[in-house]
Amino acid sequence: MPVPLYQAKAEFFRTLGHPVRIRVLELLQEGPRPVHELLADIGVEASNLSQQLAVLRRTGLVVSHREGNVVRYELSAPQVGDLLRAARTILTSMLVDQGELLAELREAEREGQR
Amino acid sequence: MPVPLYQAKAEFFRTLGHPVRIRVLELLQEGPRPVHELLADIGVEASNLSQQLAVLRRTGLVVSHREGNVVRYELSAPQVGDLLRAARTILTSMLVDQGELLAELREAEREGQR
DNA sequence: TATGAACATGAAAAATTCTTCAAATCAAGA
DNA sequence: TCTTGATTTGAAGAATTTTTCATGTTCATA
Numbered sequence: 001m002p003v004p005l006y007q008a009k010a011e012f013f014r015t016l017g018h019p020v021r022i023r024v025l026e027l028l029q030e031g032p033r034p035v036h037e038l039l040a041d042i043g044v045e046a047s048n049l050s051q052q053l054a055v056l057r058r059t060g061l062v063v064s065h066r067e068g069n070v071v072r073y074e075l076s077a078p079q080v081g082d083l084l085r086a087a088r089t090i091l092t093s094m095l096v097d098q099g100e101l102l103a104e105l106r107e108a109e110r111e112g113q114r
Numbered sequence: 115m116p117v118p119l120y121q122a123k124a125e126f127f128r129t130l131g132h133p134v135r136i137r138v139l140e141l142l143q144e145g146p147r148p149v150h151e152l153l154a155d156i157g158v159e160a161s162n163l164s165q166q167l168a169v170l171r172r173t174g175l176v177v178s179h180r181e182g183n184v185v186r187y188e189l190s191a192p193q194v195g196d197l198l199r200a201a202r203t204i205l206t207s208m209l210v211d212q213g214e215l216l217a218e219l220r221e222a223e224r225e226g227q228r
Numbered sequence: 229t230a231t232g233a234a235c236a237t238g239a240a241a242a243a244t245t246c247t248t249c250a251a252a253t254c255a256a257g258a
Numbered sequence: 259t260c261t262t263g264a265t266t267t268g269a270a271g272a273a274t275t276t277t278t279c280a281t282g283t284t285c286a287t288a
Binding site: 229233241242245253254 | 259260261262263265270272273276277278279280281283284286287288
């Protein structure tokens with residue numbers, strides 16, 4: 001009973017769909033990091049971060065290993081960077097469009113006020 | 115009060131994180147399509163599809179226009195294709211890894227049984 | 229203008245996901 | 259061994275998202 005591909009994709013995107021998880025992935029693009037460092041950069045409760053890390057671990061996007069007192073995380077799929085970049089491209093172009101729309105709306109409003 | 119970028123990204127990915135929405139986007143990559151055609155390809159209730167289309171419209175990923183009796187949808191950001199492709203790459207490589215893992219587990223099990 | 233097909237919408241119930249809190253684990257050092 | 263810092267875990271309640279159903283719209287055509 002293989003999970004249909006489109007469902008696997010949906011699950012994959014859904015795991016990217018959380019602000020803390022996105023920040024973690026972006027930080028990890030620069031290289032492996034211990035939890036306490038992530039914790040310092042992203043300002044959330046330790047247990048909350050831990051829960052999100054668990055989500056990323058389950059999907060296999062990151063792996064962790066303990067080094068003494070500290071647990072270090074890293075991306076397991078380096079291509080994640082490409083994905084985030086592609087997303088950024090779309091997103092900025094969409095935000096630009098929205099910005100233009102917004103500008104037009106404001107313009108229209110000014111016109112109306114005369 | 116601009117929405118922090120990482121939050122915008124998370125929202126963006128979350129809208130991709132639904133099987134019906136993914137299928138819609140993939141179908142629309144091949145070109146514009148009327149709702150009833152999407153409906154035939156994806157087998158869900160009409161109102162359900164409609165709700166998901168509404169989500170995609172709100173995020174600005176698709177646009178629709180009525181042509182007589184029919185409403186035609188299309189991708190508003192053609193780069194969505196790139197994104198889906200990047201995702202597919204990661205996903206398949208991850209699935210392959212999992213497949214290997216699975217194979218090892220089965221192997222280990224066989225070993226154990228001897 | 230009455231009817232029907234194609235879609236959309238609003239709202240409530242059902243299902244998932246998030247956040248938070250208390251408690252547990254693990255390794256290092258006193 | 260006791261303590262402490264680092265991190266994880268389980269569970270419960272809060273918040274969001276999905277699904278579903280009934281009802282609207284819109285346009286074409288009889």
